[in-house]
Amino acid sequence: MSLISYLHVVLTTRLAEVRRDGERGDSPVPTAVIIFGLVFVATIVTGLALSKANDWMTNIPTHTNPK
Structure with missing residues (x-):
């Protein structure tokens, strides 16, 4: 059960970091290439x-050609 709790905390923390960074900025790969x-x-x-x-x-x- 502690593994599930750990994964939940890690995922929640990572999602909070992604949401907090509102500036998406330039992508290293242009959209046209993608x-x-x-x-x-x-x-x-x-x-x-x-x-x-x-x-x-x-x-x-x-x-005409049954097998």
Whole structure:
């Protein structure tokens, strides 16, 4: 139980520190770079999903080629 209490105190303290710092300031990574990274990863994931779906669809037997 003391571990849970300790984690609660640590989390509460950290959240209070984050909320107290109202000045968010400049990010070390520009927003445009973050957005580009997200779009890049989303494109890769979509391409992989499309590739897997096409592979799956080509393995479905047809009436002329039952497996």
